[in-house]
Amino acid sequence: MHDIEKQIIKLLQSTPNLTEDQLSHETKLSMDQIRRGVEWLRQKSLADVTDTTNLSYSLGKNGLDALKNGLPERRLVNLVKDAPKTFDEIRSNLHGPDFNAAIAHAKKNDWINIEKTDTGSKISLKQEPTESQDEHAISLIDKAQKPRLDLVKSLMERPDFIIKHEEKTKTVSLSETGKHIDLEKLESGAIDVEADVPHVHAARIHPLKDTINEIRETFVHLGFTEINGNLSQSSFWNFDALFTPQDHPARELQDTFYLKDLNAKQLATPTQIKNVSNAHKKGWRYYWDIQEARRMVLRTHTTCVTIKHLADKKPDEARIFSLGRVFRNEKLSFKHLAEFNQVEGVVVGKHMTLRDLMGIQKEFYRKIGLTKVKFWPTFFPYTEPSLQSMVYNEKLGKWIELFGMGIFRPEVTKPLGITKPVLAWGGGIERIAMLKFGVDDVREFYNNNLSWLRTATKCQ
């Protein structure tokens, strides 16, 4: 609050209604400063302003003359005080308009009698004249006192006796809030820290991206290196290399997005193709069709990226992860999307165990703030043994299924020349983001509803 405002408030708190003039006078601030200060306070609803018009009078030419010499009617009665006088005798003392005015008002005041005689009309005193209303008004105005409106009424009708002045003034008073402002606090430099303030909208990273970034960071902290791969993949890497038979239901159009009229030209190395083909023939006993493996799909998991990396690099030891969009031909609902994000971590090492896999998992969850974790057996087509992790959600009061994990089947690793155990784990990221942002419809992440993006709150 500006010092001008403070001064005005202080004054009005002791003297409730003051005009701007008065304020200026009392505060020694200029009128201009007062006007600005009052306007600021008014905009903050701290002060109210009432407009009033003030009437005042001063004496005109005739009025000043009357003050000096008496009103014409007074001069008239002074002339006839001792003896009656004729009009002509009087006219030699009261000229022109004064004569007429004198007669009219003296009569109105009931001061004189007029007699008609042979020598003309004669005026005589009727009674001892007291102070008339007009005289009283003039003396009040002279003393700068404010006469009542009815008192000046007749004088107003007489020419040039008084001048009327109209003056508009602004009377300033404090609003209820203004009355209760604690100036002492303000004096100390304090402000109203409890007052409501408007919301501001931050431009921000998308909430889902925020979770993705957190998960990526967590993997990096755990010693994992990120690998990337295409969203469009041949069926070979998405399915065949992972020991999923070509007639498996997961490979049907109703579950997987196939790209229209697009087939992979370069699949894999001839050895990789031959070995994968043999594994299928041996394990599933059917005619393995390379044309089927060429069909391009939108990857159904990030595992295709992982397995290709392992098949090409054949590391003896590695900690890698792959994160990105995956696709399922699903009907959209509050819990299903056609396109979502998945992360998958892989640990390769001669001495890796199932318990290590569980430990890495637990540490991962701890880092993202999920502390109650348990494991159940489950089934995945390309891992054995396979587990799923259950995480307790305090807010929902129940166990939620999160990442799956397992050790890659020898039927997957052997044909691709991978000889060391491969621990793999991962799952959908939206599910974690839903917990973090308290979202119960997964579609919200892709609605790009600005009011949600502006206000979404991280709750975990």
Next chain:
Amino acid sequence: MPVVELSLSRLEKLIGKNTNKKQILDSLPFLGLDIESLGRNVVRVEYSPNRPDYSTDFGIALGLQGILGISKGMPRLNIRKKGNYEIKVDSSTSRIRPFVTGIIARNGSLDDEAVKQIINMQEDLHFGLGRKRKKSSIGVHDLDRISFPLKYTTTSRDHRFVPLNSTKESSISEILRDSEVGRDYGSILGQSAKVPIITDAKGQTISFPPIINAALTTVTTKTKNILVEVTGIDKQSAEDMLSVVVAILQGAGFQFSQLKVSGSKNSTPNFAPRSIVFDANPVNKILGLTISNSMLVSCLKKCRLDAVRKGKKIQCTIPRYRFDIFGGMDIVEEIALGYGIDNLKPAWPASVHIGEKNTTSEKLDSISRLMTGFGFMETLNSTLTSEQILYEMTNKDSSQIISVISSKSQEHTILRDSILPGLLENLSKNIHETYPQKFFETGIVFSKGSPIKETTNLACVSASEETNFSEMKSVLQSLFRIGFNIKCETKTLSEHALFTQGRVAEIIVGKKTVGYIGELDSKVLENFRIRTKAVAFEIKLNGLIFD
């Protein structure tokens, strides 16, 4: 994952002594069965598609008995060889559905619930293992209505019989045309003039595989003796299927007699278990345990397998219906289950690995940070979009369109070749929100290549009454100067479908065109119902800030 509905009181009875509902519910997850919903007595569980024996409470009871330690080891299977049950295969079936197998199950009783469970099993086997009946399919019949020997042969489409759930005779053509199963599965038989059929010694039709049984042999709760036949295009898969049925019917209390199968490469099924001999060391190593051989044997028995110590090794015997066990690693999983996943303590493997983000991820992070600093909100759109948004509303050329086949969602039918239309769609959905609105998105876009090319783009849009070309050019130039020390120039472009003529430019970096910038065309804005001005750019990041 498939689901089965179980009655807890029935499970208690099937498991036998010393169990209660709580124990059952606590144990189900440790068999790999996820509790989907729970009522007072009814529990619905999800089971793995590789364990069709868990499609019934008979199979699940068997598993629970093991894990609870009530009954361990492999259930003995007795099949009487005596009896004149036989099916002869005609060679004409070899061109359409070459294999048949089966079993005689006697002296059982099936109440309503048991019938329900067996129907669930049949559906599961047809869908999964049978690949929607194509690979193999089952028929269950009332044995007492059938005269042996049976014949598996082919017949013409004029052949008539009374199908299941019907009282009047129909021809095969009529069944395929008029019934639901006929329409659903008729395509398995293709255009073949001859279709498979099973007839009995009296010439009565008992089954028209893989479509429907005859009404004659309908199984009811009064049925005591049954015939199960499985036909298919793969012998082993048909026998796999039959072995699951046998395991479940054994659980339901039936006794078995052999059905002799002969003719045209067919043979009588063999239910003999197989054995795997393994070394305890690698098993302990992969589990991270040091458990004794006798403990390993006990773990396997809890999983309803048989096991004995053979010197330093262990011999595990696997019943015929556990064909999900391929080799050593599957044995490892059985041991882990028998040991109890709960008893496995998580460990932390020491590592010298230093984690690293991918360069692309790092660079995209920088872009996000700078763009939000410039006041742009990040949005996320699917890479799968619709023709309407990508081409129709933007007036863009759609000749290089990349579509997916049979999408279930109208909004996800083609792959995006640019990000900007998605951002316009975002503006369109937010017209009731306060302005200015500024969005950006980074992500993958697709184009035809060999066979397909994926690149990463950045698109930004700013919408408000005050926005203009200069604002966007400032953002563009500052972003690349501050973030990557790259100088972006703009060069007049005569026209572009999305932008206003005279207010559009190519973005040039080192003499190469890398994107477009301009004020959005009023018609395009109108198509998206956007009522303010909008300026945007889209730029390809590959080759610019990463490979």
